[in-house]
Amino acid sequence: MEILLRKILSQIRLQEDRLSSQMIGTADEAYQMTLFLKELLFKIKADVLQAGFKNEQQEIEFFKNIKPQILGKLIYYNKVFRIETTCPVSNGRMHLSYYENQLKALKSEYKESICNEDFYRYYRADRTDRDQTYFRLGQINYHDGLKSSVFEIDLSFSTYYDNKIAHIIANELLYTYLLTKINPEDNPDTISINGDANKDLSWTNSQNALIELIYALYVSNSISYGKIGIRKLALIFQVLFRTPLNNIHHAFHRMKTRAGSRTAFLDQLKISLEEYMDKDL
Structure with missing residues (x-):
């Protein structure tokens, strides 16, 4: 599974580098990455549904570390596309205020629906004692009072908690992205590493x-x-x-x-x- 993860991350980086070298706009780049990641996730889903998992540990590894990396970046790039295509102006105070409000909304979401959850603390502490519950198919405990999004996912390809990790990853990436928009000195273009x-x-x-x-x-x-x-x-x-x-x-x-x-x-x-x-x- 570690080899598979490295292969997937390498594919994603190559696509990011290819688009970055084309010097296209941020919105276009985010849109192209969304399409790429959507297709990649679709292919991996087909492979998993056909082949299944060799053992319990492989299943846990996939839903804890592999799928969230793909889905997390997919969610992230989709959010970036939506943010960029709804930005009212290209510069000035209103431009800065727009990204500051996006950052405030992200922090609010974090406080209200992420950091106070037991699962978030479990994930952040790198615990493994409940992995069999969180990252195996068909183990969802509805008595925990889960959010309604659990009914909107494909339970043949999700344990529900892999989606939650994906959103954590997406929000971390989005946080970094918004900081580079608000603070020019933190922008990757200004430090010549893009x-x-x-x-x-x-x-x-x-x-x-x-x-x-x-x-x-x-x-x-x-x-x-x-x-x-x-x-x-x-x-x-x-x-x-x-x-x-x-x-x-x-x-x-x-x-x-x-x-x-x-x-x-x-x-x-x-x-x-x-x-x-x-x-x-």
Whole structure:
């Protein structure tokens, strides 16, 4: 399943890079990505319904980590398309106010319907003890008083909670996008890491590894003499590698209390570099 996830993410990045290199408008790019992701999800759905899953763990992995990545970006690009095609003006105070209101609406949605849910806390804590309930088909407990959207999804291809993760991913991407519209200094175009410049760039290690690296650079004052905030630094890496990062503060606090080395990725970096140096001796 990990190989499948990497393959899917690679397909998505290639399409994003292809469209980005064409220098088309944001709305057109979002529209084309929506069509691409819709078709990709349709194909994967057909494959899953035909072949099924080899075992329980494969089913959980698919609905927890693979499908939400595709659906999350599909929801995100569709939202971007709707936002861009309803923006009243192309610049000025009204333009800025429009995106600020979009950000307020996103934060309101987060407070009212996401962060207060038990499942959100479960997902953010990287727990696995209820995965069999949340990420297996036919395990929905209607006594939990679920939202009516549960009746609008295809239960042969959804556990309901995979949709909830997809919306979390979409909202995180949208949050970053709106920040770049509101704060020009955070815009990827102004830091020259969009388009062909990052065409072949992708983060292929874990999300925690990237967060560990970001914090190490931040606390060591290695970038801009430490004058850049952790939020903006994380934003730059998200844009650079086109990958969403979950709540980096929660992830960092989990690192401080994890078993074994608290700097596992940095330790491995040191080992890999020393091994590479030894090859030249």
